Amino acid sequence: MTQNYEEMLKQAATSVATLREAIGRVVVGQSSVVDQVMYGLISGGHILLEGAPGLGKTLLVRTLSECLELKFSRIQFTPDLMPSDIVGTNVLVMDAAQRAAGSMFAVQKGPIFGQIVLADEINRATPKTQSALLEAMAEHAVTIAGTRHALDEPFCVLATENPIEMEGTYPLPEAQLDRFLLKVIVPSPSEDELCEVLNRTTGRKPDAAPKVLTREGVMQLRTLCRDVAVAEPVIRYAARFVRASDPASKDAPDLVKRGVRFGAAVRGAQSMVLAAKAVALCEGRPNVSFHDLQKVAKPALRHRIIRSFEGEADGITTDAIIDALLAAVPTRPAAVDAERKGGATA
Secondary structure, three states, rough: HHHHHHHHHHHHHHHHHHHHHHHHOOOOOOOHHHHHHHHHHHHHHOOOEOOOOOOOOHHHHHHHHEEEEEOOOEEEEOOOHHHHHHHHEEOOOOOOOHHHHHOOEEEEOOOOOOEEEEEOOOOHHHHHHHHHHHHHHOEEEEOOEEEEOOOOOOOOOEEOOOOOOOOOOOOOOHHHHHOOEEEEEEOOOOHHHHHHHHHHHHHOOOOOOOOEEEEEEEHHHHHHHHHOOOOOHHHHHHHHHHOOOOOOOOOOOHHHHHHHOOOOHHHHHHHHHHHHHHHHHOOOOOEHHHHHHHHHHHHHHHOOOHHHHHHHHHOHHHHHHHHHHHOOOOOOHHHHHHHHHHHHHO
């Protein structure tokens, strides 16, 4: 590892710490949520935030956008929202100069043409409208009237949903859930945190969060994240972990066999590794550890594990299933440990 790379890692960790501090000036508590959102941003993925109303999900996304010199746009999802309201459409141009040039139509870009896109209450829109996000999230481009338009990088969708009020909502299909790198659960604040929220929100309006990172800074973090090394045993642990979430696997724990219909697939393993790289980068380390993978297992996999009817009836949560996997899947296979012990004995 070169001296230059070491300095870049230190600078990246400092930038992330500064960003975390800037967000903390506005958002009270929720340190774990803030960290997971930064892991998603740095690793180049999209994030789904789930929590009851009033817990600061929208505030967190807006504050993040204020700290970054990126274009921010917000889409308020409602049942009558149409796909064209998200991606945009062709409109008739009334300008004489443009008509003379031979084009009477122009592209009116929708709010998806942002860099930090807040999809607020995403589960309130119909499946047809929700699907308008799929191409943008997967390919960072949209198609309007047969013409493909690339989105500006870095591009990140942060969607929020309310798990309590189910009336008038449309659950996200598995294909769209799989496009989110992480699903972050926003917990209720503690008593001290709630008191601080009351002090901040019932007094004078607080100052806006300072600008911390430019577009180039975010892109550099994403490049460095991809460069973080992952040793072969760590990669294999991620693969075994995801394979053990399949109830048909011989290594699946009993809770998985009883409570899971479909386990996580390839994107689940990819999300674990990418998010773990972001964890290492945020801490200024050049390589991923087993602990990094374990730290991101829940946000990376909780929305990719589909429970069986028995699991739902018994109230088995996906987090409980991941806890069972964390307890059951060893960091090293038993065969490797036996081989090492045999070598030591010899």
